[in-house]
Amino acid sequence: MKRTTVIAIVLAGVVIAVVAIVFGGSSMPRDPMNGTTRFDIPTQDPMLVVEGEPRYQAYCASCHGTDLRGTAVGPSLLSVIYQPGHHPDDAYVLAAARGVPAHHWNFGDMPPIPNLAQADMTRIIAFIREHQRIQGFEAYPP
Numbered sequence: 001m002k003r004t005t006v007i008a009i010v011l012a013g014v015v016i017a018v019v020a021i022v023f024g025g026s027s028m029p030r031d032p033m034n035g036t037t038r039f040d041i042p043t044q045d046p047m048l049v050v051e052g053e054p055r056y057q058a059y060c061a062s063c064h065g066t067d068l069r070g071t072a073v074g075p076s077l078l079s080v081i082y083q084p085g086h087h088p089d090d091a092y093v094l095a096a097a098r099g100v101p102a103h104h105w106n107f108g109d110m111p112p113i114p115n116l117a118q119a120d121m122t123r124i125i126a127f128i129r130e131h132q133r134i135q136g137f138e139a140y141p142p
């Protein structure tokens with residue numbers, strides 16, 4: 001084999017390897033703007049989002065943060081573990097109804113949230129999903 005042929009074969013191999021690493025590394029879509037991982041969250045009903053905001057601030061923000069990014073006593077709801085494929089809407093309903101034993105973090109247990117009607121949870125979830133959709137997700141563990 002000619003030397004140029006060998007070099008050409010080696011170069012082709014390098015190019016293929018780089019392409020495989022860059023494009024084949026992750027099956028999750030990457031947001032080119034800020035590098036966070038995004039999922040296919042549909043645009044939420046704007047009315048539900050608007051109505052969900054004050055309810056989220058009243059019932060959830062003290063632990064999960066006014067901006068959803070967590071506090072000293074609760075995790076960020078923008079953590080990638082709270083994306084719909086891992087925590088579907090039902091998980092949010094159950095969390096509020098029954099509370100959550102600590103298992104992903106060291107903040108302690110989430111207590112059940114009393115006096116929260118199903119219709120209010122629907123609004124709160126729309127508010128949270130809309131933020132997740134727009135802002136993307138943070139890595140877990142942070």
Ligand code: HEC
Nearest residue numbers: 059060063074092095096100102103104105107108109110
């Ligand atoms: C008193 C603090 C507190 C309040 C108020 C609170 N949470 Fe939580 N929540 C937590 C903590 C702490 C965790 C993390 C538990 C763990 O380690 O996985 C959590 C976890 C969750 C989870 C993950 C559930 C799971 O299955 O892992 C969801 C969803 C959630 N909260 C939603 C809400 C919503 C919605 C509200 C308002 C209706 C709310 N939380 C109010 C403290 C709170």
